[in-house]
Amino acid sequence: MQKLILEMRGITKTFPGVKALSDVNLKVAEGEIHALCGENGAGKSTLMKVLSGVYPHGTYEGDILFNGQVCEFKDIKQSEQFGIVIIHQELALIPYLSIAENIFLGNEQKKRGLIDWNETTIKTRKLLETVGLDESPATRVLDLGVGKQQLVEIAKALAKQVKLLILDEPTAALNESDSENLLALILELKKQGITSIIISHKLNEISKVADSITILRDGKTIQTLDMKADKVTEDMIIKGMVGRDLTHRYPEREPRIGEVIFEVRGWEAHHPQQEERKVLDDINLTIRRGEIVGIAGLMGAGRTELAMSIFGRSYGRHIKGQLFLHGKEVRFNSISQAIEHGVAYVTEDRKQYGLILIDDIKRNISLTSLGRLSRRGVIHEQEEVLVAEEYRKKLNIKTPSILQKTVNLSGGNQQKVVLSKWIYAQPEILILDEPTRGIDVGAKYEIYSIVNQLADEGKGILFISSELPEILGMCDRIYCMSEGRITGEVARKDATQEVLMKSMTRGRG
Structure with a gap:
């Protein structure tokens, strides 16, 4: 021994x-x-x-x-x-x-x-x-x-x-x-x-x-x-x-995909410090109602930069290109404008950008939608409590109280608070950047189920992940990125890890 x-x-x-x-x-x-x-x-x-x-x-x-x-x-x-x-x-x-x-x-x-x-x-x-x-x-x-x-x-x-x-x-x-x-x-x-x-x-x-x-x-x-x-x-x-078998790592779903509700055309952006360096070049993509669209790419491909630049130009300099919502051109000059137009972004770094860790669950959930809870500039606290309780139950956030500080929650439960915040904001387009990073398989399954439910409600989902099995298991259509460009578009039925990797490693040539 x-x-x-x-x-x-x-x-x-x-x-x-x-x-x-x-x-x-x-x-x-x-x-x-x-x-x-x-x-x-x-x-x-x-x-x-x-x-x-x-x-x-x-x-x-x-x-x-x-x-x-x-x-x-x-x-x-x-x-x-x-x-x-x-x-x-x-x-x-x-x-x-x-x-x-x-x-x-x-x-x-x-x-x-x-x-x-x-x-x-x-x-x-x-x-x-x-x-x-x-x-x-x-x-x-x-x-x-x-x-x-x-x-x-x-x-x-x-x-x-x-x-x-x-x-x-x-x-x-x-x-x-x-x-x-x-x-x-x-x-x-x-x-x-x-x-x-x-x-x-x-x-x-x-x-x-x-x-x-x-x-x-x-x-x-x-x-x-x-x-x-x-x-x-x-x-x-x-x-x-x-405590149970997960026979399927990804919940089953019958997609009901509708018309195009969001489109990006000719999108480009430069690095915020090195302005001569173009990090996004001629990006074109569409998202349909009820569709989960994946973005696959190796680290440095520009996936997060794309998501943040779309979301109120929160990343990049000299941003060019067009955004269309329901066929009409829109322009988001700030994060608040993106939110007002029904676009939400779940960041890959929930601790730094997604949550106020020293604040409680209740306040974190209501943060992006305080206008809906206010009367003449004063927050209706009882309504805020009811909303937080509703999402605690709906997303199965494991906590003794909505007054618990988010810093004391596990990673999976913190991610559910971030999702609650954005779902309550009632977005039409939800950008998810590494939504299951650092989360165990049980909590992943719950988050996948939430994402599927949002798609079934007619939301358009942009799903960014470094894990190819996750992209293949969740997405209806997949864009591949390499060196700041879209290098491939693959339907779910045609997608394999080999097919995606081939596009993800294709350089600018």
Whole structure:
């Protein structure tokens, strides 16, 4: 039997109005990659925050044993002294500092009481080489892509003599290539004797790298499986996560597609800082009533830039082209004008642009439609409560109260609040940019069902996703983008991953 590096026994953690963890047990063998799976709100991140000292000893019940020793961590610094390092989903790097400064922040290399920059640079180069990053230690983090920032975080962990590395959704914001590189690095670290716990909703990635998997549901341990011995399949994991079989990952739908209600003609836009750089060139597309239109493209293809530039010119400079709503030309010079014309945009970054995290669910839902709730400039609070309650029930937002701050909700429930806000605004055109990013399979299914219902009500949906199976499973018609241009249009019946990828990788020629 393998030696255990970590054992968590009977962990119970309560927040006001909700029990996040209830008698959770976790065993991790030394030198393995252990996956932690569960729906949003299952308690995965909470459990890891208990382990790493984010939630200090005394704020939870139960015991943590690390290398056989009972540990009572009062903060992150203390857990790091034992070699436990957590990399959160939201990276904790300071953008205006260099790679070297970030890696050794709080762990400065000193000589006679002063920072030894020569030693810092030498050690940074070695760490960057270990994680496969060919960058100067002096490079600002601001100038790195998200994939490279993730590698800097791992280098930072290695600088702390990590024994147990915890990665919370490490590939959520990465493209396919960066994800593959990161998974390869985790496997390489395993060869060096480093144990990893990986939280991920991407079941195909877990199947590639994990030795064992623990499934949580509703704050409780459901089961721990040996990936090889138990012949674990994605369907087995899903059943454990949601408590039922999801025979179809995408809800069935009979599309009822009507006339063209929205059209983009000859659309182009330039980069907001580098004005000579054209990021969108001669974009033409249509959306029909009751139709879900997909946009597929690799990272950097211009999908989000297109969505934002259409939505009240919230991205880009020197924007040209025409927009037509019901055959009549319209012009949105601001976000408020786009909303007034019945266009809504669900951003890919719900935490920064989609929600006011420090405010409650009620206010977030009503935010875009305060005019409908106001009488002579005063908000009718009772009506606001009724609206929020209606959408809490309609979209099955899991919360003890609509007065709960949105920051305390799981990712899936936060996304439902964003959708509630825009559905209440009664749009005709709904642009969804990565609507299921960082969300588990159960919550994804619920959001897919909501999208299908909106299409059945006659809305036109523009659905942007990096996941080709999602595009294929949800969309009636698909546009492919590459280098800021539309490079293909494919009907659902003709669409395969190979067909889409061929168009998505077609350059300007």
